[in-house]
Amino acid sequence: MPLIVQKYGGTSVGNIERIKNVARKIKKAVDEGNQVVVVSSAMTGETDRLIGLTRELSNRPNPREQDMVVATGEQVAIGLVAIALQELGVPAISLTGWQVPIITDNVHTKARIKKIDTHRIRKHLDEGKVVIVAGFQGVSEDGDITTLGRGGSDTSAVALAAALKADVCEIYTDVPGVFTADPRIVENARKIPVISYEEMMEMASLGSKVMQIRSVEFGAKYGVKIHVRSSFNDEEGTWIMEENEEMEKVVVRGISHELKESRITVVRVPDKPGVAAKLFKALGDKNIVVDMIVQNVSHKGFTDISFTVNKTDADYAEEIAREVAKEVGAEDVERNDKIAKISVVGLGMKTHSGVAGKMFEVLYKEGINIYAISTSEIKISCLIDEKYAELAVRALHEAFIENMEGDIQYE
Amino acid sequence: MPLIVQKYGGTSVGNIERIKNVARKIKKAVDEGNQVVVVSSAMTGETDRLIGLTRELSNRPNPREQDMVVATGEQVAIGLVAIALQELGVPAISLTGWQVPIITDNVHTKARIKKIDTHRIRKHLDEGKVVIVAGFQGVSEDGDITTLGRGGSDTSAVALAAALKADVCEIYTDVPGVFTADPRIVENARKIPVISYEEMMEMASLGSKVMQIRSVEFGAKYGVKIHVRSSFNDEEGTWIMEENEEMEKVVVRGISHELKESRITVVRVPDKPGVAAKLFKALGDKNIVVDMIVQNVSHKGFTDISFTVNKTDADYAEEIAREVAKEVGAEDVERNDKIAKISVVGLGMKTHSGVAGKMFEVLYKEGINIYAISTSEIKISCLIDEKYAELAVRALHEAFIENMEGDIQYE
Numbered sequence: 117m118p119l120i121v122q123k124y125g126g127t128s129v130g131n132i133e134r135i136k137n138v139a140r141k142i143k144k145a146v147d148e149g150n151q152v153v154v155v156s157s158a159m160t161g162e163t164d165r166l167i168g169l170t171r172e173l174s175n176r177p178n179p180r181e182q183d184m185v186v187a188t189g190e191q192v193a194i195g196l197v198a199i200a201l202q203e204l205g206v207p208a209i210s211l212t213g214w215q216v217p218i219i220t221d222n223v224h225t226k227a228r229i230k231k232i233d234t235h236r237i238r239k240h241l242d243e244g245k246v247v248i249v250a251g252f253q254g255v256s257e258d259g260d261i262t263t264l265g266r267g268g269s270d271t272s273a274v275a276l277a278a279a280l281k282a283d284v285c286e287i288y289t290d291v292p293g294v295f296t297a298d299p300r301i302v303e304n305a306r307k308i309p310v311i312s313y314e315e316m317m318e319m320a321s322l323g324s325k326v327m328q329i330r331s332v333e334f335g336a337k338y339g340v341k342i343h344v345r346s347s348f349n350d351e352e353g354t355w356i357m358e359e360n361e362e363m364e365k366v367v368v369r370g371i372s373h374e375l376k377e378s379r380i381t382v383v384r385v386p387d388k389p390g391v392a393a394k395l396f397k398a399l400g401d402k403n404i405v406v407d408m409i410v411q412n413v414s415h416k417g418f419t420d421i422s423f424t425v426n427k428t429d430a431d432y433a434e435e436i437a438r439e440v441a442k443e444v445g446a447e448d449v450e451r452n453d454k455i456a457k458i459s460v461v462g463l464g465m466k467t468h469s470g471v472a473g474k475m476f477e478v479l480y481k482e483g484i485n486i487y488a489i490s491t492s493e494i495k496i497s498c499l500i501d502e503k504y505a506e507l508a509v510r511a512l513h514e515a516f517i518e519n520m521e522g523d524i525q526y527e
Numbered sequence: 528m529p530l531i532v533q534k535y536g537g538t539s540v541g542n543i544e545r546i547k548n549v550a551r552k553i554k555k556a557v558d559e560g561n562q563v564v565v566v567s568s569a570m571t572g573e574t575d576r577l578i579g580l581t582r583e584l585s586n587r588p589n590p591r592e593q594d595m596v597v598a599t600g601e602q603v604a605i606g607l608v609a610i611a612l613q614e615l616g617v618p619a620i621s622l623t624g625w626q627v628p629i630i631t632d633n634v635h636t637k638a639r640i641k642k643i644d645t646h647r648i649r650k651h652l653d654e655g656k657v658v659i660v661a662g663f664q665g666v667s668e669d670g671d672i673t674t675l676g677r678g679g680s681d682t683s684a685v686a687l688a689a690a691l692k693a694d695v696c697e698i699y700t701d702v703p704g705v706f707t708a709d710p711r712i713v714e715n716a717r718k719i720p721v722i723s724y725e726e727m728m729e730m731a732s733l734g735s736k737v738m739q740i741r742s743v744e745f746g747a748k749y750g751v752k753i754h755v756r757s758s759f760n761d762e763e764g765t766w767i768m769e770e771n772e773e774m775e776k777v778v779v780r781g782i783s784h785e786l787k788e789s790r791i792t793v794v795r796v797p798d799k800p801g802v803a804a805k806l807f808k809a810l811g812d813k814n815i816v817v818d819m820i821v822q823n824v825s826h827k828g829f830t831d832i833s834f835t836v837n838k839t840d841a842d843y844a845e846e847i848a849r850e851v852a853k854e855v856g857a858e859d860v861e862r863n864d865k866i867a868k869i870s871v872v873g874l875g876m877k878t879h880s881g882v883a884g885k886m887f888e889v890l891y892k893e894g895i896n897i898y899a900i901s902t903s904e905i906k907i908s909c910l911i912d913e914k915y916a917e918l919a920v921r922a923l924h925e926a927f928i929e930n931m932e933g934d935i936q937y938e
Contacts, residue, residue, distance in 0.1 A: 132583045185606035188599035195596035
């Protein structure tokens with residue numbers, strides 16, 4: 117009997133009518149002869165409301181207590197989905213993170229899954245029940261409630277699919293799939309039918325908001341087939357899977373942009389061994405994810421170190437950077453919140469040169485200055501002024517995707 | 528070091544300002560040198576909102592799933608109280624029912640506490656923390672979240688006080704204490720400074736809404752001193768404790784009324800052994816608490832059996848009664864939702880006669896018909912028409928309390 121893990125996001129369970137709709141979708145999968153495990157997010161707006169309550173009491177609420185409060189959002193949703201299914205005559209049971217249990221580390225508000233015990237889920241599946249698991253949450257080995265950070269329900273779903281060896285992990289969302297660029301910005305953006313884990317990881321990390329990157333990492337690591345699709349219709353969405361021969365041959369799969377980062381620069385750092393290590397270890401200890409790092413060539417024994425972090429971490433990161441700057445005798449710390457990171461992504465870059473050159477040329481022709489560049493085997497990212505973000509995405513989409521259909525050579 | 532358990536009801540934690548106020552009250556107790564365990568209800572209105580969501584999906588939601596949803600109310604509150612305390616510099620940690628754990632049976636929505644493991648609470652107290660426990664909830668031996676039924680936070684608090692051998696269990700509420708009658712009805716109602724467990728149990732079971740009866744039972748069983756008081760000021764409230772010599776000598780401690788019951792009558796039941804047993808066993812199996820039971824003398828081999836239940840259970844109880852009626856060949860089942868139960872309560876009745884006669888006389892003089900009578904050693908209850916409830920309470924308060932100050936003889 118095939119086993120499907122279905123994940124529904126906050127908008128899919130945003131009100132009672134939508135929860136009933138979700139229940140009908142689940143019933144359909146059951147009627148088609150599948151075992152189904154469902155992962156649900158909190159009803160849309162609920163997580164923000166709960167965080168808002170904690171913020172009314174404290175500017176920096178204790179993370180353990182914040183998790184205690186915020187984890188209730190998913191708990192409400194799974195109970196309601198279970199009731200909606202039972203009303204349709206489908207046996208169902210809801211499980212919180214600790215009931216599964218989904219064991220995580222104890223880094224509250226950003227915990228990582230360490231282990232999933234599937235015995236209880238298997239037992240309920242064998243009883244013929246749909247099992248509805250709270251996304252986004254787990255339990256530490258000390259028995260404290262943890263949350264996985266924003267978008268963590270995707271990770272819960274893919275991790276469960278991996279642990280259960282599910283045939284597919286369906287991610288239901290409010291968009292039809294993954295696009296070559298944000299369709300709100302680029303009119304000609306197209307839905308991508310199949311994308312490799314590698315490309316999707318880059319797209320996710322670069323600001324395509326369809327899926328949380330950690331969930332794609334999980335999928336890649338355990339070979340979970342992921343199907344991202346709309347919860348409002350039955351159309352095929354985007355399949356995320358191992359790179360294979362049938363994938364459309366393109367050099368650039370998509371153009372991605374990210375406005376959520378801040379750049380922090382530690383100015384005039386004495387160029388001594390261990391300074392960068394000290395800075396990034398301090399940030400890492402607080403579980404702050406650093407994205408781009410740029411260090412210029414040393415000039416008269418001093419250098420500048422720039423890095424980007426998520427805006428929500430920027431206050432904290434700046435604070436840490438100031439502490440380290442003081443400690444190592446750097447001159448100052450500067451911060452810029454008005455930046456955008458624009459990226460082109462594609463497996464084809466591994467074997468086709470000229471993408472970087474073409475990208476810089478396109479931006480140059482639009483008069484867009486590049487602050488920093490970062491590359492991997494399958495993507496190139498440029499940091500630019502926030503105000504040019506949309507212009508850059510449109511120009512790059514036109515150059516790399518619209519004008520390149522059927523053509524995979526740049527030079 | 529004295530150990531206090533403080534329980535705060537939904538109105539006491541009804542909004543962010545009130546939660547801050549609660550935190551200040553807790554801090555005061557800590558500053559005075561006490562170890563403090565706090566039990567919190569859900570923010571006022573939250574439980575109803577959550578039940579409302581489940582009812583939008585189903586007329587009779589699965590009780591396990593309803594508990595899953597409803598238990599989140601207290602979980603939010605305890606996290607917020609912990610954050611508010613931490614903001615005041617008081618170390619604090621919140622614990623859900625399953626984290627304590629408070630073990631209950633598995634009768635969802637009406638579970639009973641079986642055992643409380645105090646190790647984790649003790650550990651946190653020894654670390655110098657205030658421990659904030661979610662009221663109203665527990666966990667079954669199967670690891671499912673359970674709730675104790677309405678008002679269950681009182682029971683959580685008293686049970687925790689018993690398990691921890693606390694010096695006192697303070698019940699903070701939105702009224703100043705227990706009154707001789709409902710002050711909204713009787714202008715001259717007075718706050719009772721000290722009341723015995725026995726009297727309080729009768730008062731609670733008879734509709735004085737200050738405390739849940741099960742919590743007083745717990746208090747009596749384990750000798751927990753309970754202090755019911757206002758969360759809005761520092762005045763002494765009502766102490767509930769073992770009967771002792773210092774208690775004010777009165778025959779009648781208070782007048783109580785209850786509008787929340789329905790009367791169900793099984794009409795023309797064949798008077799055979801085992802019929803009543805079958806009916807009340809069926810109700811008991813569904814955890815429906817039956818209050819008054821009246822069976823008239825058999826007439827030509829048939830009898831009527833009447834009983835009262837909480838209005839929230841009336842639909843279900845009527846359904847069960849109809850099933851049993853059919854099974855045993857009774858003629859019909861009748862139901863009356865417009866009834867009131869009026870009671871006089873006092874330890875002094877044990878040694879003073881004449882209370883019943885005087886009660887019936889007072890009601891008779893007001894032209895109020897009595898449908899049924901039920902008595903215990905320390906209370907007499909009469910079932911009357913709902914519309915006469917306030918009149919009856921006022922007349923009885925005047926006769927037994929206002930006109931009896933310093934006088935404990937009726938004849």
